[in-house]
Amino acid sequence: MSTEVAAFRQVSKSYGAVKAVNGLDLVLRPGETVALLGPNGAGKSSSLDLLLGLREPDQGTVSLFGGSPRAAIETGLVGAMLQSGGLLGEVKVRELVKFACDVHPRGHNPAKVMEHAGITELAERKVDKLSGGQEQRVRFALAIAGANDLIVLDEPTTGMDVSVRQQFWAAMRAEADAGRTVLFATHYLEEADSIADRVLVLHRGRLIADGTSAEIKAKAGARRISFELHPADGAAGESVLRALPGTVGLDLTTRPDGVRSVRIRSTDADAGVAGLYRAGLYPRALEVTSLGLEQAFLTITGEADEETAR
Ligand SMILES: Nc1ncnc2c1ncn2[C@@H]1O[C@H](COP(=O)(O)OP(=O)(O)OP(=O)(O)O)[C@@H](O)[C@H]1O
Numbered sequence: 243m244s245t246e247v248a249a250f251r252q253v254s255k256s257y258g259a260v261k262a263v264n265g266l267d268l269v270l271r272p273g274e275t276v277a278l279l280g281p282n283g284a285g286k287s288s289s290l291d292l293l294l295g296l297r298e299p300d301q302g303t304v305s306l307f308g309g310s311p312r313a314a315i316e317t318g319l320v321g322a323m324l325q326s327g328g329l330l331g332e333v334k335v336r337e338l339v340k341f342a343c344d345v346h347p348r349g350h351n352p353a354k355v356m357e358h359a360g361i362t363e364l365a366e367r368k369v370d371k372l373s374g375g376q377e378q379r380v381r382f383a384l385a386i387a388g389a390n391d392l393i394v395l396d397e398p399t400t401g402m403d404v405s406v407r408q409q410f411w412a413a414m415r416a417e418a419d420a421g422r423t424v425l426f427a428t429h430y431l432e433e434a435d436s437i438a439d440r441v442l443v444l445h446r447g448r449l450i451a452d453g454t455s456a457e458i459k460a461k462a463g464a465r466r467i468s469f470e471l472h473p474a475d476g477a478a479g480e481s482v483l484r485a486l487p488g489t490v491g492l493d494l495t496t497r498p499d500g501v502r503s504v505r506i507r508s509t510d511a512d513a514g515v516a517g518l519y520r521a522g523l524y525p526r527a528l529e530v531t532s533l534g535l536e537q538a539f540l541t542i543t544g545e546a547d548e549e550t551a552r
Pocket residue numbers: 257260261262280281282283284285286287288289
């Protein structure tokens with residue numbers, strides 16, 4: 243049995259001149275809960291489509307459970323909840339869920355699936371009469387209609403209200419606790435931060451970060467140290483500030499009165515502040531603030547944009 247749930251090896255996919263996925267190398271392992279982040283058009287949906295065998299790569303290979311995506315899906319190893327594709331409208335929710343359970347090689351009991359997805363009270367509703375959030379819950383039920391080893395979710399909570407979203411993630415956590423691998427694309431960074439034990443950041447089809455949420459924050463410089471340096475308190479230049487331990491970014495502005503306003507992005511704020519005093523500087527109005535995953539995301543995708551522009 244392969245210990246790789248999924249593997250992308252040097253995978254590229256273009257649509258005309260647009261390189262949607264560009265040299266993607268990635269392995270997913272059993273039991274991981276993985277968030278896929280990236281700005282609009284970064285290649286998230288394309289990567290998921292490739293993973294599920296809905297599209298073929300131009301270059302490289304994609305494998306699921308050591309074989310082809312198609313083979314894994316046919317044997318019922320994968321459940322998916324995608325953005326695209328309409329649900330059958332004329333049938334009742336109960337009928338649709340029952341159908342999904344029946345066709346799944348390892349299908350669950352439909353009543354249990356509906357309960358798990360929080361849609362028992364919608365069972366007799368026609369699918370085309372559902373609200374957007376209710377439809378999402380039905381999609382979720384279809385994704386968990388059988389015993390899958392991998393669950394793939396493309397922006398699963400779009401349109402869900404807060405309490406349904408919480409219910410959804412509780413159900414997803416239960417799947418992860420049962421040893422399933424969960425891969426989800428999202429624009430809600432707080433979801434990635436609180437749910438995922440691994441975060442992937444895609445940007446223009448490339449994987450630009452891969453690690454725990456804490457690692458990604460650290461990579462981006464997870465703290466900001468802000469302070470003022472008054473002319474009377476020392477005249478250290480930019481190079482001294484850049485050399486402080488943990489510094490990964492520096493914003494320096496000098497006001498007409500000579501006071502310099504300094505903002506440092508740092509992976510180690512304690513060492514950075516200690517370094518300031520060691521350098522003989524006397525920072526005033528000193529503040530250290532934490533940057534969230536959202537800020538980290540904006541920082542690393544912004545840096546990737548700057549590199550592309552260079
Ligand atoms: N069928 C297609 N034909 C042409 N271009 C496409 C097609 N599908 C995607 N693209 C382009 O490929 C790039 C990646 O798109 P993709 O949908 O994978 O990104 P995404 O990260 O999922 O974006 P979003 O967050 O907006 O859903 C985009 O530039 C998109 O316009």
